[in-house]
Amino acid sequence: MPLTNQETYQRYVWAGMTRDAAALAELFTEDGVLETPLLPAGHSYPRRMAGREEIRRAMTAYYERSASDDRTVNVDRTRYILHATADPDVFIVEIDTAFDGPAGESGMSLVQIFRLRDGKIALLRDYFAPDEVA
Template structure:
């Protein structure tokens, strides 16, 4: 049985919170694409990764570079809304992620557009402000 948008989204978020590049890459089809159009060229977060293995390597390298034990997601203050579309293979996530660091909470708002095939992500466009992602 194919995973629902809710299941795909929740699994994707979990793999990011746990910084598990292997698990996150496995969510993509072999020819899947991860695109972050708002990330500046040459930034810490990869702007475009094509193919599951490139996604795995790119995310693993990013997780190593950006390790910050004091920067924690506050699940109680984070929120999201999923939107299905007329295309059953496309859904959109609106996300407000709250982070706790040094006694303060900040929020990063973002939008993700997912295109899936047979339960695997074939294209994910992740629109977020990279300066708040570290």
């Protein structure tokens, strides 16, 4: 039975929070694409990953590089709204992520657009401020 949009999103968030690149990649179709269009070329976070295996490799490398990021997501203060669209395979999420860290509380607002195919993510466009990601 296919996951609901809510379940897909929750699994995506969990994989990211736990830095589980394999679990994150498995949410994508074999030819799935993860894009971060606002990032400049050469940023430490990959700007475009095409294919499940590239997503797995690139996110594993990113998680290893960013292991020194000592901020943690404050789940109690983080909020999101999932918006359904006229197309049942497309949903949009508005997110206000709250972090706790040595420098105190901080946050990041972003928008993600998910396009599904056969219950998997075929395209994810992640729009966030480049200076918020190490």
